[in-house]
Amino acid sequence: MPKTLSGKQSRVPWRKVRNERGAALTLPAFMAYCAVAGALRSWNRVGAKAIVTLMAPDDFYFPIYAEAARHFASQIWKTMVFESNVFEWSDKSFRHEAEALRDERAIFFASTAYEFKEDDRLLSDAVIPLGSRTPRHAEVALRRAGLPASRENVELLLTEPWPRLYKAFQDRRDPLQAFQRLRSLPKRTPSVEVPVEPKSVGPTLSEMHGYGPLLKWGYDLAQDLARYKAGLIPWSDVDAGVLISGPPGVGKTMFVSALANTCDVPIVIGSVSKWQEAGTLDHHLKAMRETFIEAKTKAPSILFIDEVDTIRSRGGTNRNDGYFNSIAVGFLELMDGVERRNGVVVVGACNFPERLDSAIKRPGRLDRHIEVGLPDAVARQSILKFHSGITLDAGEAEQFDIATDGLSGADIMQLVRDAKRSARRESEDVSSRHIVSHLRPMSALSGEYLRFLAIHEAGHAIVGFELGHGNVTASKFRATE
Structure with a gap:
């Protein structure tokens, strides 16, 4: 497998792998690792250079998340020259910023108590929300430790504060002893609600009908995204842009929702008319950029842009055309190149594809066009x-x-x-x-109408017989008065 691919299957610390300090990744640290690795899946490539900020959840505890992040970084960056750069944002992060810029690699955590600044965002290649611990994380951690994923064990791992878990589960101590120690102490009320993993709502592609080639493309995309998330193919092998056109009401929006559910990725909705409602040209462009940034932070994701045909073609010379030319140029810059929007599949929908600027349909943008007609x-x-x-x-x-x-x-x-x-x-x-x-009423055909219709069709048959088409015998016809 090429080194540019993820290869994360060989790096996931399923067994009790030692970190850079020689200590095993503890059970709660492995739970935190699941959240960190999920947020940073787009950078799960050996040698990848990035400075990323993870926006921490309410129950964030830096020591345990830092341990998880350092292990993730050590597997990606192979830290032979420098330490794994894992920092927490503060008002005195100047030295950490310098180290991050020097090494071109760092993971920053921003707690909810920290006021994240625009300068911090400028330094970061991406700002990604870090999910809370989930029942799935707890179950996987328990199986890794060779313990039963019982309801009681999962509940304890989700309700105990991180500091207590950090102190109870230590490398020198058997996990069973840690559980016994925690259960022997008075129960503490969690400061935050136990998160529930969201279930996908709505249909999947298997429930979609009448979409023809678009349905096949959707299934192919779902398979490619699954391979990409597993690290088996690079993003450049994924079909990352498609234009769907068709008359109103054929279900373009519903199809995209079903596509996201089938691919098991989040969907971000963008609308040209909503962007325009933001106000002036600067606000319009900012709203458009923010939509693309949101999709990037949730990658892999699907960015659905409705009414994309309302982005006017460039070329006009009057004052109003200058405004719309700037919008088209800004959109093309955001769409340009697969690598720039790595992990984001852009799906554009419109009623009039012929109105689109031809540059939007060039390779690397919405280069695939699939029409959807009325259902049969x-x-x-x-x-x-x-x-x-x-x-x-x-x-x-x-x-x-x-x-x-x-x-x-x-x-x-x-x-x-x-x-x-x-x-x-x-x-x-x-x-x-x-x-x-509630069906549309259908009028019964009168006998007179049916008689004229029969004569008309009989005329077709007679002319066909006279011209030598087919073998029609006179016995098949009956004179009608």
């Missing part, structure tokens, strides 16, 4: 089942297909809402009867 009959029935849970019988399905021809996914969602409202008024569960009752 099969997709419309799948959308109906997803939103209502109802499967129509053959007759109802035929009626539904005819009545919903030309409708978008949003139209079908509205139909289901109307059907559910009718069911509630009748104090019933929604059923296919309620769905059918």
Whole structure:
């Protein structure tokens, strides 16, 4: 495997690996390591140069997080020349800043009590929120120590303050003894709530229908992101930009939400109209930059930019065109190059792709374009089942297909809402009867219309026979008065 790849599988201290001081990583330090490694996954490459600030949670305790960060840094930087640069921001960090700049590598922690300054942000290549300890961290740490991941053990690791855990779990002491010592002392009320790992909300790609090639691209992206997070491929191998176009209501926004859930990455929403609401040109550009920075701090992530076609093409000469030219240039600078937005997949959505500046669709930006049309009959029935849970019988399905021809996914969602409202008024569960009752009315064809239609079609058949197309016999026709 090339050295530029993550290779983190060989560096994760699953076994009781010794740190640079010769001491084993203790159980609570391993929990802190899980949070640190998760926040710094984008820099988990041997030799990577970066000065990063981690914004600490409320229950932050520097000694234990510093131990975890030093172990992470020692595996990445192979500190043979200098010490692992792990510092805590303070009003007297001048020496630490100088060391960080000299070595081009450092991990800073900013506690909630510290007022993080603009100068601190300028020094940092990235400012990343550091997650709190989670039940998952506790379970993994217990399994690493060879202890059962029981509810009682997990609860103790999550509710005991970090200083007590730091003093109880020591390299010379068996973890079981540490647990016994903690349980023998009076129980202390935690100062913060036990964090609960958020569950993904909303559909996944497996529940999306009618998206054609876009669905296949989404599955491919999910596999590539999984390989990237595992350190098996570099970011340059990930398709980091796509443009989705189609008429309103086809579900572009819902697709991106399902894509993020399937890829198991956060989604950051950006809107050109929201950026413009920020005010003047400077505020507009600042709002746009902040959206990209947010996506970068949450990397790997998906940045969804709605209404991207409202970024006007450059080339005008009047005063207003100068404003929009500056916006387009600023957007192109943020989009430029895969490495600059390492870990961020940009998904742009629009209704009129022909209005986009051609530079936005160049390689390294939104260079892949996938169109999404209105759903076909099969997709419309799948959308109906997803939103209502109802499967129509053959007759109802035929009626539904005819009545919903030309409708978008949003139209079908509205139909289901109307059907559910009718069911509630009748104090019933929604059923296919309620769905059918809200379909567009279809007029019955009169006998006279059907007669003219039959004559018209018979004319086609006779002309085809006279021209020698097919083998049509006269017995198949019946004179109609």
